[in-house]
Amino acid sequence: MSLGVFVVSELLPGDVAIFILGQQATPETLEVLRKQLGLNEPAPLRYVTWLLGFLRGDWGRSLALHVPVADLVLSRTANSFVLAGLALLVTVPVSIGLGLLAALRRGRLTDRAINLVGLSGLALPEFVSGVLLIVVFSLTLHIAPASAQIPIGASPLSVLPALILPALTLAVTLFAYIARMTRASAIEVLASDYVRTAVLKGLPTSAVIVRHVLRNALLPTVTVIGAQIGWLVGGLVVVEHLFGYPGLGDLLLFAALNKDVPLLEASVMVVASVYMLSNLGAELLFGVLNPRIRYA
Amino acid sequence: MPSTALADQPTRDIAPLVGEGALTRNALRPSGLGTLVMRLRHSPTASIGVVVLAVWVVCAVAWPLFAPFDPNQFHTEARLQAPSLRFWFGTDQFGRDIFSRVLAGSRDILVVAPLATLVGVVGGTCLGLVAGYYRGLVGEAVLRVMDAIMAFPIVPLTLLVVATLGPSLVNVILVIGLVFAPRVARVVYASVLSVRDLNYVAAARLRGEPGSYILFGEILPTITAPIVVEATVRVGYAVFTSATLSFLGLGVPPPAADWGLQIADARTFIQSAPWSVLFPAMAIASLVIAINLVSDGLQHEGAGD
Numbered sequence: 001m002s003l004g005v006f007v008v009s010e011l012l013p014g015d016v017a018i019f020i021l022g023q024q025a026t027p028e029t030l031e032v033l034r035k036q037l038g039l040n041e042p043a044p045l046r047y048v049t050w051l052l053g054f055l056r057g058d059w060g061r062s063l064a065l066h067v068p069v070a071d072l073v074l075s076r077t078a079n080s081f082v083l084a085g086l087a088l089l090v091t092v093p094v095s096i097g098l099g100l101l102a103a104l105r106r107g108r109l110t111d112r113a114i115n116l117v118g119l120s121g122l123a124l125p126e127f128v129s130g131v132l133l134i135v136v137f138s139l140t141l142h143i144a145p146a147s148a149q150i151p152i153g154a155s156p157l158s159v160l161p162a163l164i165l166p167a168l169t170l171a172v173t174l175f176a177y178i179a180r181m182t183r184a185s186a187i188e189v190l191a192s193d194y195v196r197t198a199v200l201k202g203l204p205t206s207a208v209i210v211r212h213v214l215r216n217a218l219l220p221t222v223t224v225i226g227a228q229i230g231w232l233v234g235g236l237v238v239v240e241h242l243f244g245y246p247g248l249g250d251l252l253l254f255a256a257l258n259k260d261v262p263l264l265e266a267s268v269m270v271v272a273s274v275y276m277l278s279n280l281g282a283e284l285l286f287g288v289l290n291p292r293i294r295y296a
Numbered sequence: 297m298p299s300t301a302l303a304d305q306p307t308r309d310i311a312p313l314v315g316e317g318a319l320t321r322n323a324l325r326p327s328g329l330g331t332l333v334m335r336l337r338h339s340p341t342a343s344i345g346v347v348v349l350a351v352w353v354v355c356a357v358a359w360p361l362f363a364p365f366d367p368n369q370f371h372t373e374a375r376l377q378a379p380s381l382r383f384w385f386g387t388d389q390f391g392r393d394i395f396s397r398v399l400a401g402s403r404d405i406l407v408v409a410p411l412a413t414l415v416g417v418v419g420g421t422c423l424g425l426v427a428g429y430y431r432g433l434v435g436e437a438v439l440r441v442m443d444a445i446m447a448f449p450i451v452p453l454t455l456l457v458v459a460t461l462g463p464s465l466v467n468v469i470l471v472i473g474l475v476f477a478p479r480v481a482r483v484v485y486a487s488v489l490s491v492r493d494l495n496y497v498a499a500a501r502l503r504g505e506p507g508s509y510i511l512f513g514e515i516l517p518t519i520t521a522p523i524v525v526e527a528t529v530r531v532g533y534a535v536f537t538s539a540t541l542s543f544l545g546l547g548v549p550p551p552a553a554d555w556g557l558q559i560a561d562a563r564t565f566i567q568s569a570p571w572s573v574l575f576p577a578m579a580i581a582s583l584v585i586a587i588n589l590v591s592d593g594l595q596h597e598g599a600g601d
Contacts, residue, residue, distance in 0.1 A: 119588070120585065123532070123536075123584050123585055123588045124536075124580075124581055124584060124585075125536050125539050125540050125543070125556075125580065125584070126540075127539075127540065127543045127556070127559060127560075127577075128539075128559075128577045128580050128581050128584075131559060131563075131566070131573050131574065131577040132574075132577060132581070134566055134570075134573075135566075135570050135573075135574055139566070139567070139570050231449060231450075233449050233451070233452055234449050234450055234451025234452060235451075237451050237452070237455065237544065238451070238540055238543065238544065241543070241544060241560075242543075242563060252452065252455065253455065253544055253545075256455050256456065256459035256546075257459065257545060257546075259459075264459075268452065268456070271449075271452055275449065
């Protein structure tokens with residue numbers, strides 16, 4: 001995967017040296033800079049040097065911002081974690097609850113209403129639902145600020161109100177996935193023999209729902225939440241761009257648009273690692289929740 | 297690996313995959329396109345979708361007839377004006393008429409989305425046919441490559457590819473086609489598996505027909521219904537993805553009257569001039585929802601769901 005990242009950034013059009021010095025640079029100065037940056041070395045050699053440096057924590061300097069990449073990427077990643085964590089914290093319990101409710105009231109008005117909200121969350125691009133949320137909650141109701149720009153050096157937690165709308169925008173789409181999945185699997189579980197047995201042996205309804213329905217309906221849901229992390233990265237790019245929030249997604253976009261190769265490589269590596277780790281985490285959690293599965 | 301089937305599913309694709317069982321069932325029904333059209337006529341929500349979609353198609357073709365102003369004309373005396381009788385949707389930061397720009401913006405997206413879908417559907421259909429019919433090494437290889445593309449989240453992938461190739465309409469179409477092809481191929485693959493061992497395919501093989509004829513002459517005609525349904529679902533996602541790309545500045549360059557681009561340009565003025573962002577956003581919303589209503593109608597009506 002690191003190879004893929006390297007190859008793509010090699011293919012980025014434009015000469016890095018020209019980009020740094022501007023179009024007016026003389027051929028001699030360009031040659032000196034290329035030598036400094038090691039651009040004249042053969043590509044495989046540069047790949048190995050880059051990868052070794054990356055593993056040692058030496059991520060190079062940003063070409064466009066002139067700061068060390070590692071600090072920048074890590075602080076932005078922390079910001080994104082705060083935003084994504086907030087969104088997940090709000091969404092997961094709410095959508096599991098409402099998904100379960102929709103399954104229990106299948107076909108009734110509650111079910112239809114929840115389904116409608118879910119469908120529109122799924123259909124609209126994040127920046128469209130984000131704009132609609134800004135217009136409603138910020139411009140009409142004046143509940144939350146429309147921009148999530150935070151002062152340089154300030155912790156995102158110190159400006160919590162500014163995070164409400166970006167987190168809500170992410171939450172709308174996440175809600176759609178998680179609630180629909182919970183509903184579908186809860187309906188399946190409700191039709192099963194063991195739930196019928198539990199009801200017939202006289203367990204109170206709440207015990208049936210918590211111990212039998214929820215426990216089993218959560219299994220596919222956990223997998224969906226794990227798979228959503230990949231989507232969340234894309235959602236973060238869009239939402240952070242819309243709200244001006246200094247996170248990893250916004251940084252990734254900046255790096256791609258400005259051909260800032262070291263920055264781009266580092267951001268993509270971080271994104272990919274988070275993505276893989278979250279999928280692994282979901283698999284392990286799946287094993288904990290489902291005793292039928294044992295990992296050798 | 298307990299959960300690969302689900303974990304591998306691309307995140308945006310839960311909705312069509314929920315209907316996937318229905319798709320393969322429908323593939324076995326005798327009639328194809330005719331029933332699809334019938335289903336549309338019987339669903340009220342799908343009819344609303346068809347009407348909204350038709351309005352946007354008319355706009356895309358003939359917006360110069362309806363637009364009161366040139367979408368790129370600057371009215372410098374009237375910047376960031378609220379909606380009025382002269383400017384129905386108000387004006388943006390350069391004094392351009394937002395109503396005209398919203399009308400004109402329908403053309404870009406209604407050219408890009410269907411073309412991108414076409415690239416994805418044609419590519420995906422060919423790959424799915426080959427992978428489903430020639431199981432064994434070739435099929436395995438195709439499936440693994442598809443899985444590899446699908447494992448990567450869509451937005452970062454398109455971001456990297458468009459940044460590499462440079463932003464342009466053609467590249468947007470190609471990128472969306474590239475990320476859609478494996479998803480279409482999966483649906484086609486499933487349908488091919490359900491018919492490949494039937495008698496008429498065996499008969500064609502025994503007659504000594506070439507593989508290309510069996511794939512495109514015998515198998516393809518029987519699986520058109522699921523492919524058409526998948527294509528309508530994909531058009532919705534194509535609108536979604538291309539609007540997102542132009543919002544991120546990876547689509548058409550600035551002077552163009554593109555909806556995503558309008559939102560990106562005007563988003564700093566959302567406090568003082570919310571209409572400059574709201575109307576393009578509602579245009580995208582109405583188009584995406586209309587397409588979804590149509591494809592939902594195609595999938596569910598008549599399938600008894």
